[in-house]
Amino acid sequence: MAPSPRRFIGARGSRDSLPxxxxxxxxxxxxxxxxxxxRLLCGTGVSHRPHLKAHKCLEIARLxxxxxxxxxxxxTVGEAEALAALDTSVLLTxxxxxxxxxxxxVELRARGCDLTLVVDHTETAHRLSDALVARDRAADVLIDIDTGRGxxxxxxxxxxxxxxxxxxxLPGLRLAGLQLYAGQLSHMPDPAERERAHAEFRNLVTRHREALADLLPAAPIVTGGSTGSVALDLRDPVLTEVQCGSYALMDVEYLAMPFSADVAVWPFGYALTVQASILSANWDGHAIADAGDKRFASKYGYDPLLTRVPEGIDLATSTYRPVSDEHGRLDVAPGRRPPPGARxxxxxxxxxxxxxxxxxAxxxxxxxxxxxWEIDARGA
Amino acid sequence: MAPSPRRFIGARGSRDSLPxxxxxxxxxxxxxxxxxxxRLLCGTGVSHRPHLKAHKCLEIARLxxxxxxxxxxxxTVGEAEALAALDTSVLLTxxxxxxxxxxxxVELRARGCDLTLVVDHTETAHRLSDALVARDRAADVLIDIDTGRGxxxxxxxxxxxxxxxxxxxLPGLRLAGLQLYAGQLSHMPDPAERERAHAEFRNLVTRHREALADLLPAAPIVTGGSTGSVALDLRDPVLTEVQCGSYALMDVEYLAMPFSADVAVWPFGYALTVQASILSANWDGHAIADAGDKRFASKYGYDPLLTRVPEGIDLATSTYRPVSDEHGRLDVAPGRRPPPGARxxxxxxxxxxxxxxxxxAxxxxxxxxxxxWEIDARGA
Structure with missing residues (x-):
């Protein structure tokens, strides 16, 4: 029903014609x-298996x-179903x-998807094996390890x-390695604290690798890691594979932290923004635009970060925050009124x-x- | 790619076969x-124009x-585009x-949609009129009034x-009435405070109706109101129309408040839930299920409200809250372990x-x- 924004592709200045x-x-x-x-991964010997959950977009996965x-x-299972279209190796974490x-x-495996699964309980491992055997398509599995988050x-x-x-x-499962995902490391703002927590995590990985060495294959997969810990994950690595996803697009909550104890600035810049239009400008010092709670999710209490304001408005002293489902408030210097319709x-x-x-997108x-680009797996 | 849940329709116990x-x-x-x-509206003379934004689902709108x-x-404009399929009167608020x-x-009007718009600024009213006149499809408009929220x-x-x-x-616009949407009344937990704020709101509505009486048509639309204020909106009404949407499905943040100063219990019950499956149950007293931040939005800090737990678990003493994008934590009595796979x-x-x-849905x-049912306008 809505007109497709594709009609604006290639038109000069078309970024400002978006609905x-x-x-x-x-x-x-x-x-x-x-x-x-x-570049970061080069020469480390660590593989990279990005998380679809960060962007849910098959075009980005292809890139x-x-x-x-x-x-x-x-x-999620739904994300794995979406990824099956790419004919690549998929780990359901x-x-x-x-x-x-x-x-x-099991249906995904039966259709030939190169799907690796994780297990953390004998009973579910048993049911999974039975169901895979019934379709004659065993699957690789990783033992999932609690990294302290329960x-x-x-x-x-x-x-x-x-x-x-x-x-x-179990005849339906082939033991391929370990998963140790330490999400608690992702958003520690103090890099020294992140280093200490990462050292504990490294010990945990090493303990499990050693204790299970006789059971695991010769070159086991040991997977984990995130954009927030990648600086540490790649230093004398204990993981064979990192799962970083946010690095491709980035967000305020990553950019507000230092990359590592030695390097303040991230090697990744923001590549994703929400564009809104000024709707109401009947007050000095603030205006209302058409992007609210339904367009911005926050996890640690940060507001959206303005990267562009209308002409005549000072970016550095302006702020934007959602004030209702579909509206947000642009605060600007006293006496200023951004024009309705501006982006x-x-x-x-x-x-x-x-x-x-x-x-x-x-x-x-x-x-x-x-x-x-479609956000293909947005509800999956 | 995902198998359609429609295949379970009509099967006995199929509520427990949902993905x-x-x-x-x-x-x-x-x-x-x-x-x-x-029943509430009966005999009040007040019209009801429910908000699509509450559910974004055309099947519910039809009902x-x-x-x-x-x-x-x-x-939003996108919601209006979705509603055009219903051949009904649409107010873009x-x-x-x-x-x-x-x-x-303008395209929606040109295609015959019975669309009413709101304006709050001479410059945008002017541009809107010019665009409508160019397609020869004038539109009804309401003057939007700030109810104190800026x-x-x-x-x-x-x-x-x-x-x-x-x-x-302006040749493209026909003045049809006023909009006064007092969203601040929706979630005031103290009914006495809500009554006081609503009395102020009534004064504001009356002042504007009287001050603009000579400019408005004989039977103007005066629209506003929400599920949170409907008990007061229908008592000696100053609005001609209420916009309540949440009443159809309800949520924790409404049900946690009293309906009015006289009536604690809402005439509406919850009709919407999220179903999740227990994934991990390796700890006494808690388990992890597959619905996290990406499935529950909160506005005033409430957690999801459990309505169903696995057999052997006590509903009254159990709680659930998201702990990551795709996971939530079910806390149960010490020593209990809900079985993996349970709903x-x-x-x-x-x-x-x-x-x-x-x-x-x-x-x-x-x-x-x-x-x-599709959530038709989910991204609109």
């Missing part, structure tokens, strides 16, 4: 982030594969436990060993739960719309 | 809410029209100011009069920004799936 609120991806900044990650990624991660969702992953995984080395021994007996843009506070609030280069 | 996380609408509770609203609603409200979005509403609307009676006089001179259901904290996180009656 707002609009999700905008800067193609050149995205490419630069992919290149920066390739990540072209840029050297070894498959993709999915956080969450346990699957309900019969309905086990049937879905969120998933085996909660002791002994439990992990017992589960690994059990998996070895603003903001980086989102938290990337993952923001990008899935939109149907499509408008891909721009400079002030020109160059492509429109 | 989780799943949005669930209880058909009988929804119908009961629609009937309860019809609301069948149940006596006089058209629908849209919060937000100002439209960018040239791109003005072109979209979010949209004219900020004084004098400004409202000046704008109304201006609108009368739980929760009411969402805040309805509007939660329902748009899903592609479809699973409509159930008792333990049976009876229909699957």
């Amino acid at each position: 707002t609120p609009a999700l905008v991806i800067d193609r050149d900044a995205l490419r630069s982030n992919l290149t920066a990650m390739r 990540q594969l072209e840029s050297g990624a070894d498959g993709l991660c999915a956080a 969450s346990v699957v436990a309900s019969d309905t969702n086990i049937a879905r992953v 969120r998933s995984g085996c909660s002791s080395v002994d439990d992990a060993r017992r589960l690994a021994e059990h998996v070895q007996q 603003i843009e903001c980086v989102v506070p938290h990337l993952d739960p923001s990008i899935n609030l939109f149907d499509v 408008h891909v721009v280069s400079g002030d020109e719309l160059v492509d429109v | 989780t996380p799943a949005l669930v609408i209880d058909r009988d509770a929804l119908r009961s809410n629609l009937t309860a609203m019809r 609301q029209l069948e149940s006596g609603a006089d058209g629908l409200c849209a919060a 937000s100002v439209v100011a960018s040239d791109t979005n003005i072109a979209r509403v 979010r949209s609307g004219c900020s004084s009676v004098d400004d409202a009069r000046r704008l109304a006089e201006h609108v009368q001179q 739980i259901e929760c009411v969402v904290p805040h309805l509007d920004p939660s329902i748009n996180l899903f592609d479809v 699973h409509v159930v009656s008792g333990d049976e799936l009876v229909d699957v």
Whole structure:
């Protein structure tokens, strides 16, 4: 029903013809982030399997594969179903436990998807194996280890060993390695604290690798890691593979932290903004634009970060924050009134739960719309 | 790519075959809410124009029209575009100011949509009129009045009069009434405070109706109101029309408040839940299920409200809250471990920004799936 924004592709200045609120991806900044990650990984021996959950967009997943990624991660069964279209190796990083969702992953395997699964409980491992065997398509599995968050995984080395021994007996499962995802490291603003927590994490990884060495294959997958810990994950690595996803687009909550204890500035810049239009400007010092709570998700309390304001308004002293589902408030210097209809843009506070609030991303280069990408797995 | 949940329609116990996380609408509770609203409105002389923004689902909008609603409200141009499919009267409650979005509403009018718009600024009124005249499809407009939130609307009676006089001179616009949306009344937990604030609001409405009486048509539209204020809006009404949307499905943040100073219990019950499956249960006293931040939006800090837990777990002493994008934590009595794969259901904290996180709603009656509805305007 809505007119397609594709009609603006290639028109001069078409970035300002987008129907707002609009999700905008800067193609050149995205490419630069992919290149920066390739440089970081170069020579480390660590593989990269980016998380679809960060962007839910198959076009970006394709660019990540072209840029050297070894498959993709999915956080949900629905994301794995979307990734099956790419004919690549997919790791589903969450346990699957309900019969309905086990049937879905078995169907993916039966259709030939190169799908690796995680397990953290003998009972679910058993049901999974039975269902895979019934379709004659065994799957690689990783033992998921609790890294201290109580969120998933085996909660002791002994439990992990017992589960690994059990998996070895199950005809539908092939033990391929370990997953240790330490999400708590992602957003520690103090780099020294992040270093200390990462050292503990390294010990945990090493303990499990050693304790399970006789059960694991010769070159096991040991996967984990995020954009927030990649500086440490690549230093004398204990993981064989990192799952960083946010690096491609970035957000306020990453950019507000230093990259590492030695390097303040991130090698990745923001490549994603939300564009909004000023609707109401009946007050001195503030105006209302058409992007609110339904366009920006925040996790740690940050506001959107303005990157563009109307002519005559000072960017450095202006702020923007959602004030209702569909509206946000632009505060500007006293006495100023931005004109109705003018455009603003903001980086989102938290990337993952923001990008899935939109149907499509408008891909721009400079002030020109160059492509429109679906957020394919937005509800998945 | 994902198998359609429609295949489970009509199967006995199919509510437990849903691919989780799943949005669930209880058909009988929804119908009961629609009937309860019809009873409340009966004999008041007040029209009802429910807000699509609450549910973004055309099937629910159709049921609301069948149940006596006089058209629908849209919060965004995209929602108005979706509603055009229903061949009903549509009020776009937000100002439209960018040239791109003005072109979209003009296109809707040109295609015959019975669309009413709001204006709060002479300059945007002017541009809107010019664009409508160019396509020979004038539109009804309401003067939007700031109810004290500084979010949209004219900020004084004098400004409202000046704008109304201006609108009368514009060939593309027909002055049809006033909009006064007092969103601040929606979630005031103290009913006495809500009464006081509502009395102020009534004065504001009356002042504007009287001051603009000579400019407005004989039977002007005076629209506003929400589920949170409807008990007061219908008592000796000053609005001609209420915009309540949440009443159809309800959420934790409404149900946690009393309905009015005299009536604690709402005439509307919850009709929407999120169903999740237990994934990991390796700890005494808590388990992890597959619905996190990306499935529950909160506005005032409430957690999801559990309505169903696995057998052997006590509902009254259990709680659920998101702990990451795709995971939530079910806390249960010490020593208990809910079985992996078992189902739980929760009411969402805040309805509007939660329902748009899903592609479809699973409509159930008792333990049976009876229909699957698209969340049509979820990204709009």
